[in-house]
Amino acid sequence: MLIKNTSKVAEVILNHHILILPFEHFGINLSFGEKNISEISREFNINENLITSVLNLFLEIEPKDFTFNTVDDLRQIIIYLKNCHLYYIEEKLPSIEELINQITSINNCSEITLLKKFFSDYKTEVANHLKYENDVVHPYIEYLITLLENKDLNNENTYSVLVYKDFHDDIEEKLNDLKNLLIKYIPISNDQQIRRKLLFDLFEFDSDLNIHSKIEEKILIPLVEKLENNLKEYNATN
Amino acid sequence: MPPIEFKILILENSIIIQKGIYRIFIESGFNCSIFFATNLDDLKHTLKSREIDLVISNVSFFFNDINSLKLLKSHFPDTIWTGFQYSYSENQLLQEFSYVFQINDNQDTFISKVKELTQEDSNSDIAHTVNLTTREVEVLKLLVVGFSNKEIADKLNLSIHTVNTHRKNITQKSGIKSLAALIIFAVSKNYIHIDSLES
Numbered sequence: 422m423l424i425k426n427t428s429k430v431a432e433v434i435l436n437h438h439i440l441i442l443p444f445e446h447f448g449i450n451l452s453f454g455e456k457n458i459s460e461i462s463r464e465f466n467i468n469e470n471l472i473t474s475v476l477n478l479f480l481e482i483e484p485k486d487f488t489f490n491t492v493d494d495l496r497q498i499i500i501y502l503k504n505c506h507l508y509y510i511e512e513k514l515p516s517i518e519e520l521i522n523q524i525t526s527i528n529n530c531s532e533i534t535l536l537k538k539f540f541s542d543y544k545t546e547v548a549n550h551l552k553y554e555n556d557v558v559h560p561y562i563e564y565l566i567t568l569l570e571n572k573d574l575n576n577e578n579t580y581s582v583l584v585y586k587d588f589h590d591d592i593e594e595k596l597n598d599l600k601n602l603l604i605k606y607i608p609i610s611n612d613q614q615i616r617r618k619l620l621f622d623l624f625e626f627d628s629d630l631n632i633h634s635k636i637e638e639k640i641l642i643p644l645v646e647k648l649e650n651n652l653k654e655y656n657a658t659n
Numbered sequence: 660m661p662p663i664e665f666k667i668l669i670l671e672n673s674i675i676i677q678k679g680i681y682r683i684f685i686e687s688g689f690n691c692s693i694f695f696a697t698n699l700d701d702l703k704h705t706l707k708s709r710e711i712d713l714v715i716s717n718v719s720f721f722f723n724d725i726n727s728l729k730l731l732k733s734h735f736p737d738t739i740w741t742g743f744q745y746s747y748s749e750n751q752l753l754q755e756f757s758y759v760f761q762i763n764d765n766q767d768t769f770i771s772k773v774k775e776l777t778q779e780d781s782n783s784d785i786a787h788t789v790n791l792t793t794r795e796v797e798v799l800k801l802l803v804v805g806f807s808n809k810e811i812a813d814k815l816n817l818s819i820h821t822v823n824t825h826r827k828n829i830t831q832k833s834g835i836k837s838l839a840a841l842i843i844f845a846v847s848k849n850y851i852h853i854d855s856l857e858s
Contacts, residue, residue, distance in 0.1 A: 481694070483695070483701070531846050531852075531853040532843050532846055532847050534853070535842060535843045535846060535853065535856075536843055539839050539840060539843060542839065543839075591837075593707075593708060594836050594837055595837050595839070595840065597834075597836070598835050598836055598837050598839075598840030599840065601833075601834040601835055601840070602835065602840055602843050602844065602847075605833075605834065606833075606843070606844055606847040606848070607843070607847060608847070631708055634704075634708075635704070638700075638704060
């Protein structure tokens with residue numbers, strides 16, 4: 422069911438518990454009382470349509486157009502993405518790694534040994550990618566915002582946000598491989614319970630990562646492109 | 660074996676037609692998940708993130724751009740590509756689709772055709788999933804110990820195109836795409852031994 426600005430936050434979460442996560446990524450923590458999304462968004466100074474659009478993305482309901490235009494929206498999206506990164510690096514990936522370690526201690530088949538190495542490499546790959554976004558992409562966007570706000574528009578910008586569109590594909594592909602290996606191929610040996618926990622973690626991570634990519638592709642990148650074009654137009658006419 | 664849930668992606672701008680097709684699927688009880696895309700970027704994203712079994716595309720998305728369709732088909736060879744039309748379309752374009760639905764098709768015709776198309780596909784999957792062919796195993800063994808496509812082609816006296824086809828088949832049958840994960844798959848199937856892998 423489509424989530425609206427008038428929907429009560431508690432009801433939304435009772436119906437779809439996974440939505441605790443996007444609220445957390447926006448920096449909005451429990452508890453919510455009887456407040457609806459509009460009220461919460463005013464309290465946290467976030468565009469209510471941005472919140473409902475992201476929540477609906479989690480339910481696989483995509484609005485036809487995302488109409489976010491302001492620099493404040495852009496800042497909120499960056500905060501959301503940064504919080505996602507923290508969640509992945511500090512919580513989700515270590516939790517997955519710990520479960521793989523637990524499996525390793527009770528299932529010593531060759532596949533699990535290889536899986537441990539596979540995940541260790543994967544974790545490094547994800548961390549490097551997120552570090553790139555934190556250290557290069559987000560500061561670049563913040564820099565563009567500063568230029569626009571300070572009317573300091575004569576700087577030459579050669580970098581374009583378009584370059585990072587395809588980065589997530591490889592990460593999601595390997596995550597799918599990991600799930601496939603655990604479900605189809607790696608022999609079980611008293612690790613059913615831990616493997617189930619691991620799979621739940623992987624599915625949750627996959628879902629969050631998928632929405633994270635969609636937010637970048639459908640909301641963040643178009644907004645930044647708009648900002649870049651504004652700067653280019655200004656430079657061309659001055 | 661539990662019933663297979665098919666993933667169907669509808670590429671259509673009109674919300675009325677989207678909802679119409681969705682309703683037909685829901686009413687038919689056909690076991691599927693439905694995804695929607697309203698432009699080619701959405702389509703590509705969903706194809707990448709979900710393993711879509713069947714695309715139903717308004718053919719007009721590819722008017723004057725048949726090459727985009729050919730490219731998509733080559734990138735997603737495991738997906739069945741169907742179209743539907745409600746205005747005149749060039750034959751050359753229509754021939755690119757496995758089947759083209761008409762706007763005036765009735766509900767039963769529509770669903771039975773979808774079932775027929777997906778059934779054929781699932782049958783072929785079942786036939787293939789059991790084991791890789793001898794040649795595919797040979798390609799896999801060389802792949803996981805670090806040989807490039809070109810080196811595999813030379814070693815097995817095949818064209819690179821054929822090696823690529825074998826790789827696609829291996830991925831289709833195993834569900835595994837990355838080389839690192841294919842190594843674990845190969846060990847699990849006893850195609851190679853862990854000791855034969857470099858650290």
